[in-house]
Amino acid sequence: MGAGDAGLRAGAPDFLIEVNQLTKTFNGVPAVDQISFRVGPGELFGFLGPNGAGKTTTINMLTGLARPDSGTIRIAGLECVTNPKAAQHLIGVIPDESNLYPELSGFDNLCFCASLYGMKKGQRRARARELLDTFGLKEAANRKFAGYSKGMKRKLTIAAGIIHHPRILFLDEPTSGIDVASARRIRQLIAELNDAGTTIFLTTHYLEEAERLCKRIAFIVKGRIVRTDTIADLLQPILEKKAMLISVSNASGDLCDRLSSAFPRFEFQAVSSGHIRVESADAIHIGPLVRFIESQGAEVTEARRLQPSLEDVFVRVTGIEPDVMKKEKEKAGGDL
Amino acid sequence: MKRWIAFWNIMLKDMRSYYLKPPNISWGLIFPAAWTGMFFIKTGTGLESIPELLPGVIAVSILFGTTSMLAVTVTFEKKNRSFERLLLAPLPLELLMLAKTSGAILFGAANAFVPIILAVFLTDLSGVAWMIVIPAVIMIAIASTFLGLSIAVSVSEVFEAQTFSNFFRFPMIFLCGLFFPISSLPMFLRPLSYLLPLTYGADILHGAVHGKNIMPLALDFTVITAFCILLFSISLRNIHRRWII
Incomplete structure (x- = not known):
């Protein structure tokens, strides 16, 4: 004892x-x-x-x-x-x-x-x-x-x-x-x-x-x-959705709006310069998206599936951007 | 039993880390010797004046021995957060602070015997009431330590603790009747003397060494005990108020 x-x-x-x-x-x-x-x-x-x-x-x-x-x-x-x-x-x-x-x-x-x-x-x-x-x-x-x-x-x-x-x-x-x-x-x-x-x-x-x-x-x-x-319950709502991050170059400022009009079942969000986050309850097929983006004069440089993480939940729940936490990490001098 | 293991180890750590270091020991030896020498030169008297000087030198040795390291053992440890480790231990705050100050009390009491040992070789001390000197030394060590503690826990920085400590220590040499009778002080300063615990400790020593105390010894012991309780209570209150916010 x-x-x-x-x-x-x-x-x-x-x-x-x-x-x-x-x-x-x-x-x-x-x-x-x-x-x-x-x-x-x-x-x-x-x-x-x-x-x-x-x-x-x-x-x-x-x-x-x-x-x-x-x-x-x-x-x-x-x-x-x-x-x-x-x-x-x-x-x-x-x-x-x-x-x-x-x-x-x-x-x-x-x-x-x-x-x-x-x-x-x-x-x-x-x-x-x-x-x-x-x-x-x-x-x-x-x-x-x-x-x-x-x-x-x-x-x-x-x-x-x-x-x-x-x-x-x-x-x-x-x-x-x-x-x-x-x-x-x-x-x-x-x-x-x-x-x-x-x-x-x-x-x-x-x-x-x-x-x-x-x-x-x-x-x-x-x-x-x-x-x-x-953790399981926190992640559950975002696990039900599929997410993808598409990196584009030469994109016009309203590309997200045009994508939303063309693909109404998907949610598009410009997360940072040249990156668009796509979310959907259904499977996301990359081919039509790439073809549409390129038809708008932009070029797709990378597309990858996103694994839902606690960071996504944290942002949704608290409204604090991941960048704020990242800056704090850097300030603390830590690394994972 | 468990609490006493903690008490003993806190005291031992402080003794090893702070008090039994060569600079502190040499300070304990040099300081009383320097004071004794200074008063011999000043008074121009011979060895027969040693019994008159001895109580003052003993008191000064204890005062400086006890208070010299408290700024480090308490204020510095608070500042670098190692004191938090002690506050998190399952020990009553009273016992923790007694453990934290017992090193200072022992070191101060040991310092008192430096001038006594020197004096034994230089003069006849057969008339000294040792059974009064020893409790007096212990009471002065406790009162001086708790005075130092009350200062150390009232400030945030080590330099503040040292500055405030000197603010009290040096005037006490002259105000507490160590080398000059309180009656020789200007009238307006005399009430101040009676507000300082060392006055009562020095009076006991004067009585025990050469029989010239100005107050009854029982009163001296009572007042210095009251000072110990008061100063320790103030220190605990300040720790509660300032450190456990």
Whole structure:
């Protein structure tokens, strides 16, 4: 039995995280505005939104680092607004920035973090070695944390967050700003943790990451949850439609309108310069479309079928263009 | 038991990472020696004046020993977010802050014995009431640490903590009756002396070392204990108000 099991009572609650009408304002501006959601045991729940949407503020309130203005939080059935310490033995938190001690080695950092949860010397040393091995940091165990690369720091921060076998793990932007290989390994580790039964609350602004990892997702925009659903249910409406992206050159400005008139069963949308998105409930045959476009004096350079993605759903639900999210990705320096 | 494992390891980490570093240890040795030397030269007296100077030097050593690293152990860790890791641990805030300050208290108390050990070789200290000196040293260390803590948690930047810390520390050397009696201060400054915890700690030391205390020792101990409780409460309140927003 891990350290995190101690606080779970015999009559285990149906939901490990229950949030109701949670609100937080800073200087009168709502950062989180009356949000409600529930996360079940063993679930990997994604909390998606652009930077500044209220994701970190939500995590801070759930973990006891911030005080809500109103609303309720229950973690594993324990009331956490009036007693933020009540469930801290059950949770692990991995913040958006690595916050371990630069002057300590990787091994000493993990041992120190384990001691904060009351683990005995032998236990914490064994667990630290196990995690250093799991995260591929064995060789760097005795090096100071300050000398670690960004990816190594992120991995050690995750290791520190799970050192005490938490039942619930809060991950704030776990792959933000790190290299592709490290991000891939971290996503793999997150999936493994979830498979092993850890309930995970993941915030990210990487839509592809959420789509790959999460079972259920909430979209948060400007402090409000605009939609909560399973990935399957979110994707269902767009799965029913076929979509294609046609790249054209020398197109006139009203090509979409002319296409709409010629093919009334299809929906056409100019998504960016030289690209037209075609959607239809029926099969899209490319031949007639290409012939029509070329008859209008334009040239088709490429045509490809689009796989429906969470990004499409996100745009539909939130009205935020994918470009905004992409810019944020670039700003964060991350890559998938 | 689990909480005490955490308490002990927080204290050990701070001792190893901050207090037992060569620059800090040398500061602990040089500072009391420099103050002792300065007052010898200033007063022009011989070794017989050591018992008169010793309480002041002990108090200054504790004051600077306790407060020198709090800006780093608390304010810097808050700034670089490693303090969040402690706030997320399943520990009551009171115990966490006691663990975070116990290193400073121990280091400050240990600093007090530097001038005492030097004095043992230079003069006769057989008349010193050690059973009063030891609790006095501990109480001064706790009060000075909590004073430093209350400053460290009231600011956001390390330089602010250090600046405010000096704003209190240096005037206290002159206002708290360490080397000059409070009665020799200008009348308008005397009330200020009684608002500072070190005044009461230094008075206990004067009484224990050469029998010249100006207030009853029981009153001194009561007031300095009250200061400890007050300063720790203010610090906790500030952490709640400013850090868990």
